[in-house]
Every structure is written in structure tokens, then in C-alpha cells.
Amino acid sequence: MQSPFIVDEQVLSLHRYPISQNNRSLQAWDAADEYLINHITEQALLTPDSKVLVFNDSFGALCVNLLEYPTTLVSDSCLAHRGVEENIAENHLSSDKLTVCDSLSTLPSDANLVLYKIPKSKALLTEQLIQIKKQLSDDVVFIAAARAKDIHSSTLKVFEKYLGTTTTSLAVKKARLVFCQLDNKQTAESPFPTVWPLENTSFQISNHANVFAREKLDLGARFFLGHLPKIKPNQDVIDLGCGNGVVGLTILANQPEANVSFVDESFMAVASAQENIASNLPDTVEQCDFIVNDCLSGFEANSADVIVCNPPFHQQQATTDHIAWQMFNDAHRVLKRGGELRIIGNRNLAYHIKLKRIFGGCKTIASDKKFVVLSARK
Numbered sequence: 001m002q003s004p005f006i007v008d009e010q011v012l013s014l015h016r017y018p019i020s021q022n023n024r025s026l027q028a029w030d031a032a033d034e035y036l037i038n039h040i041t042e043q044a045l046l047t048p049d050s051k052v053l054v055f056n057d058s059f060g061a062l063c064v065n066l067l068e069y070p071t072t073l074v075s076d077s078c079l080a081h082r083g084v085e086e087n088i089a090e091n092h093l094s095s096d097k098l099t100v101c102d103s104l105s106t107l108p109s110d111a112n113l114v115l116y117k118i119p120k121s122k123a124l125l126t127e128q129l130i131q132i133k134k135q136l137s138d139d140v141v142f143i144a145a146a147r148a149k150d151i152h153s154s155t156l157k158v159f160e161k162y163l164g165t166t167t168t169s170l171a172v173k174k175a176r177l178v179f180c181q182l183d184n185k186q187t188a189e190s191p192f193p194t195v196w197p198l199e200n201t202s203f204q205i206s207n208h209a210n211v212f213a214r215e216k217l218d219l220g221a222r223f224f225l226g227h228l229p230k231i232k233p234n235q236d237v238i239d240l241g242c243g244n245g246v247v248g249l250t251i252l253a254n255q256p257e258a259n260v261s262f263v264d265e266s267f268m269a270v271a272s273a274q275e276n277i278a279s280n281l282p283d284t285v286e287q288c289d290f291i292v293n294d295c296l297s298g299f300e301a302n303s304a305d306v307i308v309c310n311p312p313f314h315q316q317q318a319t320t321d322h323i324a325w326q327m328f329n330d331a332h333r334v335l336k337r338g339g340e341l342r343i344i345g346n347r348n349l350a351y352h353i354k355l356k357r358i359f360g361g362c363k364t365i366a367s368d369k370k371f372v373v374l375s376a377r378k
Contacts, residue, residue: 012091016059017083018294018326028087029061031173032145036115037065039169039177045113045141053111053136055128056119059083067093072111076103076124076210078265078292102267102292103128103210107135118146118178119210122158123192127209129162130190133182138164144178151176162188193272198246201253203280207244208268217246220310220371224344225250227366227373228308233257235305238334240296240327241265245273247308252277252284261289261304263296295323296330307331309343311351324351328358328376335378342375 014028040046052071054062063073063084075081081100088095099108103124114132119125132142142163146155148171156178159166164183168176192209196216207214213221224247231237231251235258239248242262252260262273274290309331311324324345331341341359345351347367352374355362359376366373 012064012087014059014061014064014087015083015090017079017086018297028059028083030147031175032117032147033057033061035169035172035175035177036062036117036143036145039143040113040115050113051108051111053108053114053132054116055114056080056117057084058117060085060087062115062117063098064088064091064093066115067095067098070097070099072099072101072108074101074103074105074107074128076266076268078267079294082294104208104267104271107131109135109137111136112140114140114142116142116144116178118144118150118155120150121210122155123214124210125155125158126162127190127192129158130188133163133184134187136182138182140182142180142182144180145175146178148174148176151178160184193275198249203249203253203276205244205246206272206275206279208272210266210268211244211272213244220344220346221246223366223368223371224308224310224373227342227344228254229306229340229342229375231255231258231306234259236303237261238263238296238299238304238307238331239273240307240309240331241311242273243269243310245269245276247310248273248288249276249280251308252281252287256281256284257287259287260284261291263291263293265292265294267292295326296334299330299334301333302336304331304334305336305339307335307339307341309341311343311345324349325354328354332358332378337378339378340375341377342373344371344373346370347372 016026016028050069052066052069054073057063057073058080156166159180163180165181167179193206194214195204195206198205237258238261240263242264245262248260248262264270270290270292277288278285309327311327352362355376363375365375
């Protein structure tokens with residue numbers, strides 16, 4: 001059992017999402033969440049006129065303490081959105097004053113308090129700070145938080161560059177706060193989405209800020225593209241954890257009559273994939289679906305011929321394999337009998353053990369010193 005989340009004498013029950021994940025030892029909050037809530041309470045920063053803007057709250061540890069104020073949550077993760085909703089319901093609280101937005105939405109301009117959890121991605125940090133400076137007035141109260149070990153001098157330089165004067169708190173329970181005064185008179189133009197050429201093709205790949213491989217094809221994807229399954233006309237294919245969609249794009253380039261669903265938990269990833277199909281293979285758009293989702297939740301059983309996947313091994317700051325487990329189990333349910341799941345992963349992650357347990361067998365398609373491409377059939 002997890003211990004309750006207690007701040008300002010309020011006891012809350014918080015869970016990571018999805019609830020069914022295998023690793024139940026990971027908490028749905030961290031010391032930075034506690035520090036941030038305790039600080040705004042001790043400093044009496046919340047008033048009847050407060051309009052709060054919260055960024056990157058993973059599972060609601062911040063939002064559940066702010067529900068009596070007009071609050072907007074901005075997050076690129078649909079898992080975070082659902083986690084917040086689940087934890088509000090778990091604690092029998094009202095979400096009437098909470099608005100949940102994805103990371104591509106226009107920010108509300110009337111917020112006067114910003115609570116910002118610093119993301120792992122420096123690119124997402126940059127993009128969000130640019131949007132904050134562009135949309136909010138200079139008198140907004142801005143407080144960021146993270147584990148002390150994740151706040152580097154380079155991190156603080158990003159805050160200084162895009163917002164203005166930046167100071168930090170003392171560390172408490174290995175967490176630290178960052179305070180910014182929005183006094184940088186110049187509002188920077190966003191460098192995102194970035195666009196780069198896909199090697200050995202005429203394609204131009206567009207990447208929003210929170211999407212992996214923002215400037216070139218990463219090594220794993222490059223290896224995977226050389227070992228994709230052969231797709232037949234009219235087969236139903238799912239690019240699971242699609243990122244910028246380069247795998248599904250390559251499948252469509254090789255088999256223009258395939259039907260491809262691009263699925264990711266990141267709103268920016270799915271938007272990138274949709275833009276890349278529209279700009280590079282516009283004639284195939286009608287054969288594609290672009291879905292922000294928790295793995296394959298809600299997908300019909302026995303409905304897909306092929307699923308391709310490069311599973312993540314972290315969720316926010318936590319290293320965990322539960323997402324891979326969920327992807328593989330969901331793939332087994334959704335694949336038709338005889339259908340194939342083909343994945344790539346780092347050799348040390350030993351995905352073959354999971355696939356053998358779920359599918360009853362697993363075949364190595366290709367490998368090198370770092371990566372392995374595996375195939376499992378239902």
C-alpha cells in the first residue's frame with residue numbers, strides 16, 4: 001500500500017495512472033509537489049481572486065489542492081489528464097473549476113499564479129516558457145519545482161533567457177523551487193516544430209517540442225526502419241507509441257494501400273505524426289487514424305493485422321517497464337489470430353522474456369550491439 005499524500009494537514013489518496021500498472025511501488029507525487037503546495041500555502045499566495053495555471057502535473061498532486069480556485073492544467077500527456085481525473089474522483093472532489101488542456105492549446109491570458117513542474121525535456125521546457133511569456137502579464141507569480149538533482153545551471157539559464165530574473169530556494173527533501181520574474185522584455189519566437197529531412201527519402205519530418213528525435217532520425221528508429229514487416233494491401237496496421245510517425249510513414253510509403261492507426265499518449269506526438277502524413281503522403285490521409293490514447297485501451301479485440309512498436313522505458317521521471325508490459329498485453333488482445341507484433345528495443349531490456357510469456361513465443365528478426373528487433377505472433 002502507498003502512504004497517503006499529506007500537505008497542509010490535508011490527507012489525499014493519490015495513484016499513478018494507469019491504475020492497473022504492475023509497478024505499484026512508484027508514488028503519484030514527489031517532494032517537489034509537496035514543497036510547491038506547502039510554499040504557496042505558507043506564503044498565502046492563494047486568494048479569492050487567484051486564477052491558477054498548472055503545468056505538467058503528472059497525476060494531480062497539485063491540481064487536487066487547487067480545486068476551489070479557477071485552475072487550468074496544461075499537460076502533453078493523456079495519461080496525466082486521466083490520472084488527474086481519476087484522483088479527483090478517488091478523493092470525492094469536484095472538478096467544476098478545473099480546465100484540462102493539451103500542450104498545443106492557447107494558454108489563458110488571465111492567470112495570475114503559475115505552478116510549473118519542470119519537465120524532463122529541455123525542448124518542452126523551452127516551448128512552454130516561450131508560450132507563458134507570450135500569453136501572461138509580467139506581474140504573474142511564477143514558481144517552478146523539481147527534484148534538486150534535475151535543476152542544473154543550464155536549466156536556470158533557460159528560465160533566465162525566456163522569462164527573466166531567476167532565483168532558487170534552499171533544497172527541502174531533495175527538492176527545490178525556482179522563482180521567476182517575467183521581466184525579459186523580448187518575447188522569443190518558438191523554434192518548434194522543428195523540420196528535418198528523413199535520410200534516403202524526399203520526406204520532411206516535423207517534430208513538436210515534446211517528441212523524441214527532434215533534429216534527425218535516432219539510431220533505434222534507423223535500425224527498425226530496415227527491418228519492418230511486409231504489409232499487404234488493406235491490412236490494418238497500428239504504429240503504437242508512434243512519436244513523430246516515421247515508422248508508420250515508412251510503412252505507407254512501402255504499401256500505400258495499408259490502413260494505419262498512429263497511437264501515442266503524447267498530444268504533440270500524434271499532432272506531429274498527423275502533420276507528417278499530411279505533408280509527405282497526403283493521398284493516404286484518409287486511410288489513417290491519429291489517436292491520443294493510453295496504449296490500446298478501447299481498441300476492438302482481434303482487429304489488427306500488424307502492430308509495430310518502440311516501447312518507452314520511462315514515465316515522466318520514473319524508469320519503469322510497466323508501459324511495455326501494457327503495450328504487449330494490449331497488442332496481444334487487439335491482434336487478429338496470426339497477427340504480428342514487431343518491436344525494437346535495447347538489448348539489455350530483455351523484451352523477449354515478456355513476449356514469450358504473453359505470446360508463447362518470440363523470434364529475433366535482427367540485432368546489433370545495441371538494439372534487437374523482435375517478432376511475436378498471436
